[in-house]
Amino acid sequence: xxxxxxxxxxxxxxxxxxxxxxxxxxxxxxxxxxxxxxxxxxxxxxxxxxxxxxxxxxxxxxxxxxxxxxxxxxxxxxxxxxxxxxxxxxxxxxxxxxxxxxxxxxxxxxxxxxxxxxxxxxxxxxxxxxxxxxxxxxxxxxxxxxxxxxxxxxxxxxxxxxxxxxxxxxxxxxxxxxxxxxxxxxxxxxxxxxxxxxxxxxxxxxxxxxxxxxxxxxxxxxxxxxxxxxxxxxxxxxxxxxxxxxxxxxxxxxxxxxxxxxxxxxxxxxxxxxxxxxxxxxxxxxxxxxxxxxxxxxxxxxxxxxxxxxxxxxxxxxxxxxxxxxxxxxxxxxxxxxxxxxxxxxxxxxxxxxxxxxxxxxxxxxxxxxxxxxxxxxxxxxxxxxxxxxxxxxxxxxxxxxxxxxxxxxxxxx
Amino acid sequence: xxxxxxxxxxxxxxxxxxxxxxxxxxxxxxxxxxxxxxxxxxxxxxxxxxxxxxxxxxxxxxxxxxxxxxxxxxxxxxxxxxxxxxxxxxxxxxxxxxxxxxxxxxxxxxxxxxxxxxxxxxxxxxxxxxxxxxxxxxxxxxxxxxxxxxxxxxxxxxxxxxxxxxxxxxxxxxxxxxxxxxxxxxxxxxxxxxxxxxxxxxxxxxxxxxxxxxxxxxxxxxxxxxxxxxxxxxxxxxxxxxxxxxxxxxxxxxxxxxxxxxxxxxxxxxxxxxxxxxxxxxxxxxxxxxxxxxxxxxxx
Numbered sequence: 001x002x003x004x005x006x007x008x009x010x011x012x013x014x015x016x017x018x019x020x021x022x023x024x025x026x027x028x029x030x031x032x033x034x035x036x037x038x039x040x041x042x043x044x045x046x047x048x049x050x051x052x053x054x055x056x057x058x059x060x061x062x063x064x065x066x067x068x069x070x071x072x073x074x075x076x077x078x079x080x081x082x083x084x085x086x087x088x089x090x091x092x093x094x095x096x097x098x099x100x101x102x103x104x105x106x107x108x109x110x111x112x113x114x115x116x117x118x119x120x121x122x123x124x125x126x127x128x129x130x131x132x133x134x135x136x137x138x139x140x141x142x143x144x145x146x147x148x149x150x151x152x153x154x155x156x157x158x159x160x161x162x163x164x165x166x167x168x169x170x171x172x173x174x175x176x177x178x179x180x181x182x183x184x185x186x187x188x189x190x191x192x193x194x195x196x197x198x199x200x201x202x203x204x205x206x207x208x209x210x211x212x213x214x215x216x217x218x219x220x221x222x223x224x225x226x227x228x229x230x231x232x233x234x235x236x237x238x239x240x241x242x243x244x245x246x247x248x249x250x251x252x253x254x255x256x257x258x259x260x261x262x263x264x265x266x267x268x269x270x271x272x273x274x275x276x277x278x279x280x281x282x283x284x285x286x287x288x289x290x291x292x293x294x295x296x297x298x299x300x301x302x303x304x305x306x307x308x309x310x311x312x313x314x315x316x317x318x319x320x321x322x323x324x325x326x327x328x329x330x331x332x333x334x335x336x337x338x339x340x341x342x343x344x345x346x347x348x349x350x351x352x353x354x355x356x357x358x359x360x361x362x363x364x365x366x367x368x369x370x371x372x373x374x375x376x377x378x379x380x381x382x383x384x385x386x387x388x389x390x391x392x393x394x395x396x397x398x399x400x401x402x403x404x405x406x407x408x409x410x411x412x413x414x
Numbered sequence: 415x416x417x418x419x420x421x422x423x424x425x426x427x428x429x430x431x432x433x434x435x436x437x438x439x440x441x442x443x444x445x446x447x448x449x450x451x452x453x454x455x456x457x458x459x460x461x462x463x464x465x466x467x468x469x470x471x472x473x474x475x476x477x478x479x480x481x482x483x484x485x486x487x488x489x490x491x492x493x494x495x496x497x498x499x500x501x502x503x504x505x506x507x508x509x510x511x512x513x514x515x516x517x518x519x520x521x522x523x524x525x526x527x528x529x530x531x532x533x534x535x536x537x538x539x540x541x542x543x544x545x546x547x548x549x550x551x552x553x554x555x556x557x558x559x560x561x562x563x564x565x566x567x568x569x570x571x572x573x574x575x576x577x578x579x580x581x582x583x584x585x586x587x588x589x590x591x592x593x594x595x596x597x598x599x600x601x602x603x604x605x606x607x608x609x610x611x612x613x614x615x616x617x618x619x620x621x622x623x624x625x626x627x628x629x630x631x632x633x634x635x636x637x638x639x640x641x642x643x644x645x646x647x648x649x650x651x652x653x654x655x656x657x658x659x660x661x662x663x664x665x666x667x668x669x670x671x672x673x674x675x676x677x678x679x680x681x682x683x684x685x686x687x688x689x690x691x692x693x694x695x696x697x698x699x700x701x702x703x704x705x706x707x708x709x710x711x712x713x714x
Contacts, residue, residue, distance in 0.1 A: 024709035031702035038694050079681075129593075129681075141593055143681065146494030146512060146673035150594040163592035166497035278595050279678075285590035287501035 053212045054219040056243050061207045064223055064241055068194065071246030077131040077279075078216065078270035080189055084123055085260050086384045112162040112169035112291065114151055130189055131275040139279055140189075154280040158293070161282065168284045171293030190265045194239045194248035197225060204228050204337030215240045215249040216267040227338035231406035232256060233386050234338055245272065255385045256403075262386045334398075334410050341400035341410045372404065376411040437556070440548055444560045448526065454564070457522040458571050464518060465510035465576035469499070473583045476500045494673055495592075502589045503580025504599070507606045508676065510576035511569070511613050515669050519568055519613070520620045520645050526564045527624025528637035530557040531707065535632040541712050550708045554625070558700065561621045569614040573606065591678040605675055612672045616688060619665035619695030620645060626703040629710065662687070665695050 059067075120126070120142070129141040142149040147164035153173060160169035201207060206226045213222050220240040227234050233256050240250035250266030284290050331344040369380035372390065379392035381404050390398040390407040398407050448454055494512040498505040531554070534540040543553060580586070589602045597605070624641040631637050648664050651657055661667050668688035674681040 024705075027705035027709055028702070030705055031698050034694075034697045034701055038698070141677075143677070146592075146670050148592040148594075148677060152594060159594070161594040163590075163594070164494075164497065166501075281596070282594050283590075283596065285498070285501060285596075286585075286587075287498075288590075 054214055054243075056212050056219055056221060059209060059221060061209050061223065064209055064221055065198065065201075065207065067246035068198065068223075068241055068248060071242075073132075073245050073247045073272065074134050075132060075274045076247075076270060076272050077275040078129070078267045080128040080130055080265060081125065081268050082121060082128060082263075082265040083125045083261070084121060084263055086123065086262060086386060112149070112160040112165070112167040113293070114160050114169065128189070131279050133275055133277075133280065137280040139275075150282075152280055152282045154282065157282075159282045159284075160293075161284075161288075166285065166288045168288045168290040169293055170284070170290055190239070190248045190251040190267065193251040193263065193265055197237050197239070197251070197253075201225065202337055204339070210238075212243075213240050213250075215242075216270045218249060218270065219243045220249050229337070229339045230256075231402045232338040233388065233401050233403055240266070253386075257385065259385070334413075335400075339400070339402055339406060341398050341402060341407065343396060343398045343410070345396050370404070372408055374408045374412045376408075379411065381407060437552060440546075440552065441556050441559055444556050445563060448560050448564060449567070453529075454526065457525060458568060461514060461518055461522060461568055461572050462575040464514050465506060465572060465579050468493075468496075468510055468513060469506050469576070469579035469583050472496065472499050472506075494670065495676075498590075499580070500584060502602075503582075503584035503586050504577070504589055504602050504606060506580035506584065507573050507576040508609065508673070510572050511609060511672065512670065514572050515613055515616065515672075516649060516666070517645075519565075519572070520617060520666070521642050522568050523561065523565055523617045523621050524624050524641035524645055525638045527561045527621045528628050528639075528641040529634045530561055530625055531628040531703075532631050532637040533628075533634035535712070536634040544712060551704060554629075554704055554707050558621070558625055558703075561625060562618065565617040565621055566611075566614040569610050569617070573610040577606070592673070592676050593678040595678040597678070609672050609675050612675065612685065612688075615692060616669050616672065618692040619699075622696040622699035622703070623665070626699040626706065629703045629707040632713070663691070665691060667691070 127143040129139075129143065131139045136153075136155050138153045140151045144164065147162075149163070150159070150161045152159040152161070156173050158171045158173050161167075162169075204227060206228055208224050208226075210222050210224045213220050220242050223239040223241055225237040225239070235254040235256040235258070238250075238252045238254070239248050241247070242249050249270065251263065252261045252266075253263040254261050331342055334341045334343060369382040369391075372379055372381050376396075377393055379390050379396075382389045382391070383404065386401055387399065388402065388404055388407055390404075390411055392398075392411060396411070398410050400407065400410075493509050495505045495508040499509055531540065534543060544550060548556070586599060588596055588598055590596055620641070623644065624637070627640050627644075628634075628637040631640075645666070648666055652661055652664050652667055668684050668691060671684035671688045674683075674685055
């Protein structure tokens with residue numbers, strides 16, 4: 001209250017003032033209430049919308065595997081969220097400049113080259129859009145800030161379009177059906193990841209059906225794939241399989257060490273309607289720089305190679321780098337199933353130890369890996385959350401999705 | 415405040431039931447006052463100049479046939495869509511909006527919103543406005559409507575200037591969406607209008623924030639400076655990765671989602687988040703401004 005207003009105040013006036021003061025203070029309840037309601041909405045609506053796990057008829061693991069194998073979804077469009085956390089240090093800008101440099105080094109220098117683009121999927125969270133209409137027409141788009149990278153397969157053409165730099169990459173798909181079939185699903189979708197993971201299913205694996213889930217508004221079974229051996233760094237793989245179509249909707253790979261999933265790829269929205277034909281109709285925009293790629297098979301190999309940071313069934317069979325076609329000679333696979341370890345001899349000196357390199361650089365090297373010793377001599381173990389590698393001082397390399405101890409054991413035996 | 419002031423409506427309450435026309439008259443006079451100010455016109459002129467600068471710069475850079483923007487390797491240089499301008503002038507609209515939205519547009523809105531109440535108080539005209547009699551809630555709503563009208567006009571000025579410059583300097587025609595599909599020029603024009611509306615709507619939050627700050631002080635300059643300062647602070651905080659848990663609640667966080675309208679099909683997730691967030695800011699700071707303004711002493 002301003003002081004001058006109380007000049008002629010009576011007792012009744014003071015009571016009035018007090019009431020008025022309370023009324024004024026009460027007005028601030030409105031914005032506070034708005035904030036409260038908003039916070040409650042943000043907190044509660046997802047919880048309320050979660051209608052619990054759907055009731056579905058019981059199904060055995062084998063039946064579900066058959067269902068996945070038989071699944072023949074030809075037409076779909078949807079949004080996929082992929083989160084990858086390999087536990088690699090976050091290099092931020094450095095990383096992207098490294099990957100784009102790598103992409104450029106490997107070929108033609110177009111930023112629309114699938115290799116350089118899909119490498120980005122190896123870390124962080126990304127939103128993808130997929131659309132498919134039969135074996136001949138697919139589209140995969142990587143949504144970026146105010147830009148998009150699209151990989152479009154239409155008939156015999158494969159187009160990559162990077163809207164940020166306005167560059168186009170073009171190659172032709174192989175004509176033979178088998179190769180085309182391979183190219184059919186873009187990598188990194190739950191579907192593709194699951195198919196790769198299920199290739200690794202053998203007697204060292206336990207496969208069970210554990211309840212149901214709701215993914216992208218669809219009822220799904222939860223298939224849990226677990227390595228039986230304890231040496232693997234793979235904790236378990238959970239796949240949500242659409243109850244109606246048998247299409248894997250969500251793929252989650254949890255490491256044995258616990259914590260967040262290493263790979264989590266799932267549809268957030270999906271529709272089985274036929275996508276508009278214009279979706280796959282691509283013509284290089286005027287003025288865009290077009291880079292002609294090699295034959296489709298090669299492009300495919302490159303695209304997969306670009307994703308080699310994402311662990312897949314193939315890799316767990318002990319052939320990391322196979323996809324890129326650059327695997328070193330003389331590679332051997334020790335063990336089988338999930339515990340398999342790839343080994344090869346670089347013939348070199350291995351990684352110089354900190355003492356040899358000396359100084360600060362040496363301690364930097366040491367900080368990257370753990371020194372280990374065993375019957376084989378000594379070496380350095382480089383760890384990520386999924387793949388571990390042991391490089392011995394005499395130049396032998398052991399790589400696998402297995403624990404450090406398993407690597408040392410393999411080195412001792414070899 | 416004052417029994418004197420609360421008493422006035424109480425006594426006149428029976429005599430005066432203001433007609434909707436009166437509100438409209440108040441709004442019209444506010445609009446005329448705002449848009450006739452040299453300050454407002456200067457702000458709009460600056461906004462109109464941005465697309466001209468961008469357009470001329472791109473034209474000069476590409477006059478030797480090279481492509482604009484981030485060329486090889488796709489670094490993050492330049493505002494969004496800049497690589498496409500040379501091939502289609504319509505993209506200048508999107509580039510200009512992307513270039514002005516982070517700072518120029520909200521700064522202009524902050525100036526107008528910060529001035530709305532505090533400027534009147536500063537000039538000593540606020541009490542005359544209230545004596546008019548306008549009613550405090552009504553005056554506040556009118557002021558907010560005027561600020562929102564300025565948001566829309568400012569955005570449309572940028573878009574129209576960009577379209578004119580784009581049409582003069584670059585070819586027009588069918589365009590390629592960022593998803594790689596083609597849409598007709600008419601469709602493209604429709605989308606750019608939609609984008610302009612979304613950009614204008616993105617400014618609702620800072621307009622409400624500015625209005626609230628404007629009710630806190632009697633100094634127009636202080637209100638403008640605080641609003642623009644807050645804008646800059648939030649923009650900086652939005653860049654700090656450690657704050658990622660808070661960032662979805664910053665009013666500027668989803669601003670650039672308007673680019674999602676250029677995807678095919680349109681990706682609505684972030685757009686709806688943006689609009690919802692702006693509505694939330696308008697509700698919170700609008701009601702806070704109301705609580706403050708209807709309860710405070712008007713001394714100037």
